[in-house]
Amino acid sequence: MAELARPAATATADPANWTCPAPLRDQPVVVMGHGGGGALSAELIEQVFTPAYGNPVLAGLGDSAVLDLGGARLAFSTDSYVVRPLFFPGGCLGDLAVNGTVNDLAMSGAVPTHLSTAFILEEGVELTVVERIARALGAAAEAAGVLVATGDTKVVETGHGDGVYVTTAGVGLVPDGVDIRPQRARPGDVVIVSGPIGLHGVAIMSVREGLEFGIEIASDTAPLAGLVAAMLAVTPDLHVLRDPTRGGLAASLNEIARASGTGVRLQERAIPVPEAVANACGFLGLDPLFVANEGRLVAFVPRPHAEAVLAAMRAHPQGAGATVVGECVAEHPGMVVVATGLGGTRVVDLPLGEQLPRIC
Amino acid sequence: MAELARPAATATADPANWTCPAPLRDQPVVVMGHGGGGALSAELIEQVFTPAYGNPVLAGLGDSAVLDLGGARLAFSTDSYVVRPLFFPGGCLGDLAVNGTVNDLAMSGAVPTHLSTAFILEEGVELTVVERIARALGAAAEAAGVLVATGDTKVVETGHGDGVYVTTAGVGLVPDGVDIRPQRARPGDVVIVSGPIGLHGVAIMSVREGLEFGIEIASDTAPLAGLVAAMLAVTPDLHVLRDPTRGGLAASLNEIARASGTGVRLQERAIPVPEAVANACGFLGLDPLFVANEGRLVAFVPRPHAEAVLAAMRAHPQGAGATVVGECVAEHPGMVVVATGLGGTRVVDLPLGEQLPRIC
Numbered sequence: 001m002a003e004l005a006r007p008a009a010t011a012t013a014d015p016a017n018w019t020c021p022a023p024l025r026d027q028p029v030v031v032m033g034h035g036g037g038g039a040l041s042a043e044l045i046e047q048v049f050t051p052a053y054g055n056p057v058l059a060g061l062g063d064s065a066v067l068d069l070g071g072a073r074l075a076f077s078t079d080s081y082v083v084r085p086l087f088f089p090g091g092c093l094g095d096l097a098v099n100g101t102v103n104d105l106a107m108s109g110a111v112p113t114h115l116s117t118a119f120i121l122e123e124g125v126e127l128t129v130v131e132r133i134a135r136a137l138g139a140a141a142e143a144a145g146v147l148v149a150t151g152d153t154k155v156v157e158t159g160h161g162d163g164v165y166v167t168t169a170g171v172g173l174v175p176d177g178v179d180i181r182p183q184r185a186r187p188g189d190v191v192i193v194s195g196p197i198g199l200h201g202v203a204i205m206s207v208r209e210g211l212e213f214g215i216e217i218a219s220d221t222a223p224l225a226g227l228v229a230a231m232l233a234v235t236p237d238l239h240v241l242r243d244p245t246r247g248g249l250a251a252s253l254n255e256i257a258r259a260s261g262t263g264v265r266l267q268e269r270a271i272p273v274p275e276a277v278a279n280a281c282g283f284l285g286l287d288p289l290f291v292a293n294e295g296r297l298v299a300f301v302p303r304p305h306a307e308a309v310l311a312a313m314r315a316h317p318q319g320a321g322a323t324v325v326g327e328c329v330a331e332h333p334g335m336v337v338v339a340t341g342l343g344g345t346r347v348v349d350l351p352l353g354e355q356l357p358r359i360c
Numbered sequence: 361m362a363e364l365a366r367p368a369a370t371a372t373a374d375p376a377n378w379t380c381p382a383p384l385r386d387q388p389v390v391v392m393g394h395g396g397g398g399a400l401s402a403e404l405i406e407q408v409f410t411p412a413y414g415n416p417v418l419a420g421l422g423d424s425a426v427l428d429l430g431g432a433r434l435a436f437s438t439d440s441y442v443v444r445p446l447f448f449p450g451g452c453l454g455d456l457a458v459n460g461t462v463n464d465l466a467m468s469g470a471v472p473t474h475l476s477t478a479f480i481l482e483e484g485v486e487l488t489v490v491e492r493i494a495r496a497l498g499a500a501a502e503a504a505g506v507l508v509a510t511g512d513t514k515v516v517e518t519g520h521g522d523g524v525y526v527t528t529a530g531v532g533l534v535p536d537g538v539d540i541r542p543q544r545a546r547p548g549d550v551v552i553v554s555g556p557i558g559l560h561g562v563a564i565m566s567v568r569e570g571l572e573f574g575i576e577i578a579s580d581t582a583p584l585a586g587l588v589a590a591m592l593a594v595t596p597d598l599h600v601l602r603d604p605t606r607g608g609l610a611a612s613l614n615e616i617a618r619a620s621g622t623g624v625r626l627q628e629r630a631i632p633v634p635e636a637v638a639n640a641c642g643f644l645g646l647d648p649l650f651v652a653n654e655g656r657l658v659a660f661v662p663r664p665h666a667e668a669v670l671a672a673m674r675a676h677p678q679g680a681g682a683t684v685v686g687e688c689v690a691e692h693p694g695m696v697v698v699a700t701g702l703g704g705t706r707v708v709d710l711p712l713g714e715q716l717p718r719i720c
Contacts, residue, residue, distance in 0.1 A: 030481045030490065035515030044513060048487065049477075052494035053501065053508040065509035067474055070533045072430025078476035078529055079512045114427055116438035117409075118527045120480070121390045127408065130390065134412035141413065148413040149425035152439045152527075153404060155395030156718065160522040167478045167512075169438055169529030173430045358516065 033353025035082075037246025040353050063181075064108045066174055073176075075110030077101055078169035084358045086133065086163055088207045090199075090218030091294075094136030096360055097166040099223050099294060102144045103243040106225040107297065109180040109232060110172035114149040115141060117168050121153065122161030133164055144223035146170065172225075177236040182259035184239040189328035190306035191264060192299045194227060194313055195220070195321035197249055198277035201291035204359055206280065217276050222295030227318040231299065234308045240300035243293065246354045250289040252298055253336045254350040264336040266326035266348070271338075289338075290351050292359045300328055393713025395442075397606025400713050423541075424468045426534055433536075435470030437461055438529040444718040446493065446523055448567045450559075450578030451654075454496030456720055457526040459583050459654060462504045463603040466585040467657065469540040469592060470532035474509040475501060477528050481513065482521030493524055504583035506530065532585075537596040542619035544599040549688035550666035551624060552659045554587060554673055555580070555681035557609055558637035561651035564719055566640065575636050582655030587678040591659065594668045600660035603653065606714045610649040612658055613696045614710040624696040626686035626708070631698075649698075650711050652719045660688055 033040040064077035081097040098115065105112040117137065121130060141148050203219040205211065224243060231238060240260075244252040249271075253264045273281075273288045281288045295318065301309045306324070313319030336348040393400040424437030441457040458475065465472040477497065481490060501508050559580040566577055584603060591598060600620075604612040609631075613624045633641075633648045641648045655678065661669045666684070673679030696708040 028487055030483055030485045030487060030515055032483055032515050032517070034481065035513055041513060044490075045511075048491050049494050049511060049513075052491065052498040054498065055507050063510065065474070067509060067531075069473060069531065070430070070432025070434070072432045072434075074430070074432075074434070074531070076474060076476060076529075076531060077510050078478045078527070080478040080480050080514045080527060082480060082514045082516050113429060114425070114436060116436060116529050118438045118440040118529075120440050120442060120525060120527075121394065123390055123392055125390045126388055127390060128388070130404075131408050131412065134409050138412040138414065147415050149427060150423065150437050151405075151409060153395055153401060153409075154440045154442045154718075155390055155392050156442050156522060156525075157392070159519055162516060162520040165480060165516075165525075167438070167440060167480075167527035167529075169436075169476050169478075169527075171427075171429065171434065171436060171531060358514075 032357040036351070036353030036357065037251055038351035038353045064104045064110065066108050073174040075105045075108045075172045075174050077104040078167065079104065080165060080167040081360055082162070082165050082358050083204065083360050084162060085207060086129065088219060089203045089216050091221040092133060092136050093164060093166055094133040095140045095221045096294060097168045098137055098140035098144055099221050100245065100360055101168040101170040102146060103224045105170050105172040106228040107241040107243055108174055109178035109228060109238065109241065110174045111229065112144065112146045112170050112172035112225050114147050115168050115170045116150045117148055117166060118152040120161055120165040121155045122158060122163055123155055124158045125163045130164060144225060175232065175236065178232060180238050180241050182240050182256045185256050185260035185262050185300045185328050186239060187262055187328050187330040188303050189239055189300040190303050190324055191326040191328060192301060192310055192313065192322055193272060193325045194297045194319045196272045196274045197293055197296060198273060198281065198288040198291040200294040201356055201359055202277050202280045205356055215276050217280065220293055220295035222318055224295065224297050224318055227297070227313065227316045230312045230316045231309050234312045235305045237305065238299060238301055241297055243297050245292050245294060245360055247351045248290040248292055249298060250336065250348045251351055253348070256300065257336050258334050261333045263329040263332040264326060265329045266336065266338045268338045268340045270323060270325045272321055272323055286355055289348055290355055292354065294360065392717045396711070396713030396717065397611055398711035398713045424464045424470065426468050433534040435465045435468045435532045435534050437464040438527065439464065440525060440527040441720055442522070442525050442718050443564065443720050444522060445567060446489065448579055449563045449576050451581040452493060452496050453524060453526055454493040455500045455581045456654060457528045458497055458500035458504055459581050460605065460720055461528040461530040462506060463584045465530050465532040466588040467601040467603055468534055469538035469588060469598065469601070470534045471589065472504065472506045472530050472532035472585050474507050475528050475530045476510045477508055477526060478512040480521055480525040481515045482523055483515055483518045485523045490524060504585060535592065535596065538592060540598050540601050542600050542616045545616050545620035545622050545660045545688050546599060547622055547688050547690040548663050549599055549660040550663055550684055551686040551688060552661060552670055552673065552682055553609070553632060553685045554657045554679045556632045556634045557653055557656060558633060558641065558648040558651040560654040561716055561719055562637050562640045565644070565716055577636050577640065580653055580655035582678055584655065584657050584678055587657065587673065587676045590672045590676045591669050594672045595665045597665065598659060598661055601657055603657050605652050605654060605720055607711045608650040608652055609658060610696065610708045611711055616660065617696050618694050621693045623689040623692040624686060625689050626696065626698045628698045628700045630683060630685045632681055632683055646715055649708055650715055652714065654720065
């Protein structure tokens, strides 16, 4: 599939040379990679959606927007969830639909408060399936401390859906003094990951393909707003937060590097890849840096605060495995490189699409 | 299809006797009618979603919720749009996805400000189709005075979608002193409809079924927030506003009657049914009261303000055809009746589903 192909030479030292590896106009139809959160998704946004909507708030399309509304600083975000299968080790569509949107809000430093849920049901799906997903959604909302405030249900004919799709939108309040966004990364920032990576993607793949890797790997799906609050209690001056979902850590770091015009340098040996994930990725020819997570965040923290923020993260259940993985540098602006164990470096580029379609 | 069947005896004088005509437990799978906005939809909400989420804000599930957030009164609403075909006389999926959600917000008296958009694209759909819909969405947002603030795109395999589905969520601010909700209908309220009914449903049906009714009938899809603002300028004390979409005027009035414990009495001859709609409905065996609208509202206005509100509506482009269609009464609580041209009355019950699936 299209999103498995990698661009031949997209990563160059000068971001001005970044080109879309598969120009939209050469490709008249939607391919799976357009939903993968990588270069094809970015291209669709830049060439189709942004010109169509054309307004300044859209700069952060795909993240939560922060709006000044009635005297409040409101974070607002949405995601559709089309994960296949609906149930997987560690969670289901219902959890994802809450945690994914809550985490998008939390990545702007917001305290999420309310969600909307819109279900697109396929005619013929068992009501018990809908009920299990709704209950998981309700439980996840309670665990994340948000209320489901409003909703909608539509039904489409058999063959025009896939059981259940859920779209959630969320709102939350951004505390005064907090200004967290990709553009704020600065050379010298310490890059921290909140725990082991790759679990969600490998969990989905294992159940979807019927693969076993000796040990059941469960998705890391979890709400991260509590962890973010613990970090903000140390300092409101966090520069960037991001949850590396579709496209994995590689996509998130590339987006931050591009948005801020800085470089990111990772230490390969510091990246927390669980053995089971490493084994599965080796077997399948995947790079763990590109595998989706649903309960992890990456933070760019000013160096003077890094140690205290790391300690606060490790004291929180969702950040117990937090670790420094690299730093933000002035060299190679817009690029992400990894210092390998052998003393060399390799470039980590923006994936074209997602290695695994319908991961969330 | 299931939603074409009508319950044998659902309308009784005592709302306590209202029963679900097709108990969920006797029906193990989702049917088209569960998305029709009628009794089956209500049953799904009451038996599946509400127990799963269990929280007080949910009382208004399906409408916009009004939240106290950071000192602001925030209206919050969502809808998925799965209309078939994507383009129809008078509009397309993109317009609907804006106007439907903007109107849901306006029905709480809110001034809509921002939308989120989440696209679920089917692999293989032409990018020009996506682009046309996005441009219509952008134009409709501009016309409605709202900004598209954030978004998401997912892609599903061919055979698991239908070209394009869009889910929008919206936020807006409710002015101080405004408290508009179905529970506030009171005997004596004057019931006003903002213009001719049935146009959206008949427009969709004509293009979907290839029927011609002598004259092209265009959807009434339009944003109603400006009209609501004009009404609120007369008095903040409007009791109920509702846009009669799925299930038509019949569904909206039944929901208001049930929520408020009052009765609604319509004058058949006063209901503005365009001749073309009447002809089409006659031909197809439909009741115009059950046909969807996408640019109309029904208002319950305290009698002392009714004349001035009606004048303000008629002075607004979206309310030029506004007319009094009936009143709210103490008799037959929870029921909607129509006084017919022959001097009798008939009961208008809550539809089981929508006469026409995927109308919006």
